[in-house]
Amino acid sequence: GDSVTQMEGPVTLSEEAFLTINCTYTATGYPSLFWYVQYPGEGLQLLLKATKADDKGSNKGFEATYRKETTSFHLEKGSVQVSDSAVYFCALSTYSGGGADGLTFGKGTHLIIQP
Amino acid sequence: SQTIHQWPATLVQPVGSPLSLECTVEGTSNPNLYWYRQAAGRGLQLLFYSVGIGQISSEVPQNLSASRPQDRQFILSSKKLLLSDSGFYLCAWRVTGNTEAFFGQGTRLTVV
Numbered sequence: 001g002d003s004v005t006q007m008e009g010p011v012t013l014s015e016e017a018f019l020t021i022n023c024t025y026t027a028t029g030y031p032s033l034f035w036y037v038q039y040p041g042e043g044l045q046l047l048l049k050a051t052k053a054d055d056k057g058s059n060k061g062f063e064a065t066y067r068k069e070t071t072s073f074h075l076e077k078g079s080v081q082v083s084d085s086a087v088y089f090c091a092l093s094t095y096s097g098g099g100a101d102g103l104t105f106g107k108g109t110h111l112i113i114q115p
Numbered sequence: 116s117q118t119i120h121q122w123p124a125t126l127v128q129p130v131g132s133p134l135s136l137e138c139t140v141e142g143t144s145n146p147n148l149y150w151y152r153q154a155a156g157r158g159l160q161l162l163f164y165s166v167g168i169g170q171i172s173s174e175v176p177q178n179l180s181a182s183r184p185q186d187r188q189f190i191l192s193s194k195k196l197l198l199s200d201s202g203f204y205l206c207a208w209r210v211t212g213n214t215e216a217f218f219g220q221g222t223r224l225t226v227v
Binding site for chain 2: 030031032034036041042043044045046049051089091093094095102103105106107108110
C-alpha cells in the first residue's frame with residue numbers, strides 16, 4: 001500500500017537557520033503531495049501542495065518540489081522563525097475511488113526553533 | 116467557501132461515561148468525512164471514514180463508533196469510555212480525487 005516516510009525529530013534549530021525536512025513516499029498511483037502544519041492545540045492546516053512531477057508548492061516562505069524520480073517532497077525554508085515551531089506532516093493523496101485508502105500521512109516532524 | 120466545525124474543543128469525562136463528538140461541514144456537498152485520533156506527541160491514527168450518508172468504514176477495532184446521519188454531519192461516539200480513549204480527536208473532510216483534506220480544530224478528550 002501507499003506510505004509516507006519523514007523524520008520524526010524533534011528537529012531543533014536556531015532562528016534564521018535553513019530548514020529541510022525530508023519526506024519520501026511510495027504510491028501505486030500518481031499522487032498529489034502535501035505538507036501540513038499543526039500548531040500546539042490546533043488542527044492541521046494545509047501549508048502547501050503539488051499535484052504533478054516538478055511542481056513546486058510554496059507558502060509563507062516554505063517550499064517543496066515534487067520529485068518523481070526520487071519519490072520525494074522535501075520541505076525547505078531559508079530562514080526559520082520562532083513562530084515556525086510546530087509539527088509538520090507530509091501526506092499524499094491518490095484517487096482510488098474515494099475514501100481513506102487514498103489519503104496517507106507521515107508520522108509528523110516536531111520542529112523547535114530557538115531564539 | 117467551505118468550513119468545518121468541530122465541538123466541543125475540550126472535554127473531561129469519567130471512565131465508563133458515554134461520548135459524543137460532532138463535526139459538521141459547510142459549503143460543500145457529499146464530502147468524504149474522517150475521524151482521526153492523535154495521542155500525545157504521536158502521529159495521526161485514522162479511526163473512521165465515510166463516503167456517504169450511513170456509510171461508515173472502521174479502520175481500527177476499538178471502543179468507538181461513528182455515524183453519519185446527514186450529508187455533512189459526522190458523529191463519533193462511545194457507550195463507555197476507557198482511559199485509553201484520551202487523546203486529541205480531529206475531524207476532516209475532502210472531496211473524492213487527488214485532493215487535500217481540511218481539518219477541524221480538534222477536541223481534546225481527557226478520560227479520568
